[in-house]
Amino acid sequence: MLNRIITASVAKVILLVSVTLLTACGGGGNSSNTKPVPITPVPLEKACDDLNLTNEQECLTVxxxxSIVYKxxxxxxxxxxxxxLxxxxxxxxxxxxxFDGKSIADKYNLxxxxxxxxxxxxxxDSNNTGNNGTNNDINFINALIDNVQASYEFSTQNVYILGYSAGGFMAYKLACEMPEKLTxxxxxxxxYRGDTANCTTSTPLAIHHMHSSADLDVPFAGRQMGNIASVNDTIALWALKNGCSEESKLIEQAGVTNKSPITNTQQYLGCVKPVTLSTLLAVQHEDDYLSDKLLATFEYIFSQ
Incomplete structure (x- = not known):
């Protein structure tokens, strides 16, 4: 019985020691040749605070x-x-x-x-300012990837970033700052946020964007507040980086909510890596998305 009782103070000490060990081992990116110490996910009852874990999920602290982890x-x-994100x-x-991370993980063994x-x-920290060398979120995502790759066995080193709203802003930031590490x-x-000239990478990266013309919170045309570029400018930036031609193919797909009649997916041709835009119809920014319909628009990405 005593073995099952862990006081709050002891739990905090354990968590502090774990974080200190992570920091000392250089888990912040590619600058060190020392391989990060493998991380053992913290059991459900010991951490993750308000992350609302299910019984199938684990907690990882970096x-x-x-972070919620499902494998x-x-x-x-x-x-x-x-x-x-x-x-x-x-x-x-x-x-x-x-996105239904469980179904994606199970289907594609991720x-x-x-x-x-x-x-x-x-x-x-998703704004592309052209002065991004000390971005803490870039360092954090790098550390997260490094430690998970050190903790588990992988047959391939594929890394997919799926972002919603502000998480999508950050996905484009990662595409600019660390495309070599992403699939x-x-x-x-x-x-994309910021002046597109501030994204200086020449490394192509597969891009799939989903956006509704009815989105009022994050407009398709972008907005000045927050330095949010238009969807068209965002896609044009990666069409250029990926060497796409001016031609594209339009595919009609199912709507991604029960009220959406259709999704128009535009696939750009001749690209080194895919660039695709799915325009959602009659979808609000906060909506009851159907994860299987969302997946249907971008599942080809997992076979690249």
Whole structure:
């Protein structure tokens, strides 16, 4: 019985020691040749505070931030990592549910992870200012990837970023700052922030964007407040980086909510890596998304 009782003070000490060990081992990116210490997910009852974990999920703490982790059962190795970035306001569990991280993990043998944002108004340092060398969120995502890759066996090193709203802003930030480490980004209702000239990478990256012309919170045409570029400018930026031609193919797909009649998906041709825009019809920014219909628009990404 005594073995099951852990006081709050002891739990805090354990968590502090874990974080200190992570920091000391250089889990912040690619600058060190020392391999990060493998992380053992913290059991459900010991951490993760208000992340609303299910019995199938685990908690992982890196750089003092907690993440929801789900991995398919009875697997010896995995095909990669899917990281879900939430909006502002938003929670890891919300974005995990919007995309149904469990189903994606099970279907494609991926480890699904939904981390906490940084607590700021936008939750992520996603604005592309051209002076991004000390971006704490870039360092955090790097550390998260490094430690998960060190903790589990992978058959491939695929890393997929799926962002919703402000999490989509951050997905594009990652595409600019660390594309060499990513396989693809998938953004729902969140485009590029900042002057597009500030994204100087020449590395192509698979991009799939989903956005509604009826979105009033994050307009398709962008907005000056928050330095949010238009969807068209966002897609044009990666069409250029990925060497796409001026031609595209239009595919009609099912709506992503019960009230949406159709999704018009535009696939750009001749690209080194795919660039695709799915225009959602009659969909609000906050809506009852159907995760299987969302997946139908971008599931080709997992076979690239």
């Amino acid at each position: 750089d003092e931030r907690s 398919p059962a009875n697997q010896q190795s995995y095909n990669g990592i899917a990281i879900y 939430h909006g502002a306001p938003g929670t890891p569990s919300k974005v995990f549910d919007i 480890i699904s992870i939904a981390p906490e944002g940084n607590g700021s108004d936008y939750q992520w 693809a980004i998938i953004s729902l209702a969140g485009q």
